[in-house]
Amino acid sequence: MISIRNLSKTYGDAEGGHRALDDVTLDIGRGDIFGILGSSGAGKSTLVRCINLLETPTSGTISIDGVDVTGYAGRDLARLRGSVGMIFQNFSLFQQRTVLRNVTFPLELVGMPKPERDRRALELLDVVGLSGLSERYPSQLSGGQQQRVAIARALANRAKIMLCDEATSALDTKTTVSILELLRKINREMGVTIVIITHALTVAESVCNRIAVIDGGRIVEQGTTEELFANPQSQALRELIENSRQVHGRAFPAPDQEGC
Ligand SMILES: Nc1ncnc2c1ncn2[C@@H]1O[C@H](COP(=O)(O)OP(=O)(O)OP(=O)(O)O)[C@@H](O)[C@H]1O
Ligand SMILES: [Mg+2]
Incomplete structure (x- = not known):
């Protein structure tokens, strides 16, 4: 569904610039919950931001359902951004808008009439478990509730x-588990393909069916979650496992033991 071919991204000019992605080739299948693992600065956010062209690749291509979107601009780009939702660690909600108006925002952009967009937003708030909170402002919600609003808006x-992108990093463990459960439900019931960047091995292990490990802008290992954790090949993944063991006393603490 998402085919990334020979993707490179250099920030700044070619000579003095920083090569954040180096010849990345990756396939993410329809219906996957695909994990991107890697240490800080490895290039995870850059890779994911290239998928919806929040970053412009320096070279290489990104195709979605067989269509090369790499050069998209104008209306095509707007349509692409609509079909690829994104959520962040800090939720990125509009503080001056109610919950309902946060979710209707992308629908306003595409000119959907008010009654229809309100109806759609209320439906989505129901899906994410926030019925009854539509007239609150983000500051009147918990972190987990704010991330649910962001998920509804992304959909x-x-x-x-x-x-x-590190969507559960600012949340406590119990809330993380409930957000991951919601993502699973959205994947299963709405057929949404999900790409999860995380530095928390427990998050990757508990929800992802496939994982790629990125190090220094290169994909150093990829496979099913079971394969990777049973037999890590790359130095990068071994280090992540070792770091997790040092922090938690063992490699893969249960989700209720790690602040993800
Ligand atoms: N806008 C930018 N301008 C210049 N360099 C950047 C920019 N964004 C990221 N970088 C650099 O590119 C590299 C990859 O950054 P990226 O944000 O993709 O890493 P990451 O794996 O998401 O890290 P983290 O886990 O800390 O979020 C880093 O060395 C970073 O400093
Ligand atoms: Mg990042």
Whole structure:
């Protein structure tokens, strides 16, 4: 569904610049919950931001459902952004808008009439378990509730892909588990392909069916979650496992033992 071919991204000019992605080739299948693991600065956010063209690749291609989107601009780009939702660690909600108006925002952008967009937003708030909170402001919600609003907003334009950049990193363990459960439900019931960036091995292990490990801008290992954790090949993954063991006393603490 998402085919990334020979993707490179250099920030700054070619000579003095920093090569954040180096010849990345990766396939993410329809219906996957795909994990991107790697240490800080490895290039995870850059990779994911290239998928919806929040970053412009320096070279290489990104195709979605067989269509090369790399050069998209204008209306095509707007349509792409609608079909690829994104959520972040800090939720990125509009503080001056109510919950309902946060979710209707992308629908306003595409000119959907008010009654229809309100109806769609209320439906989505029901899906994410926030019925009854539509007139609150973000500051009146918990972190987990705010992330649920962000998820509803990301899905508003009937997104088929959802990108999650450390979406649970600011949440406590119990809330993390409930957000991961919601992502699983959205994947299962709405057929949304989900890409999850995380530095928490427990998050990757508990929800992802496939994982790629990135190090220094290169994919150093990829495979099913079971394969990777049973037999890690790359130095990068071994280090992540070792770090997790040092922090938690063992390699893969249960989700209730790690602040993800
Ligand atoms: N806008 C930018 N301008 C210049 N360099 C950047 C920019 N964004 C990221 N970088 C650099 O590119 C590299 C990859 O950054 P990226 O944000 O993709 O890493 P990451 O794996 O998401 O890290 P973290 O886990 O800390 O979020 C880093 O060395 C970073 O300093
Ligand atoms: Mg990042």
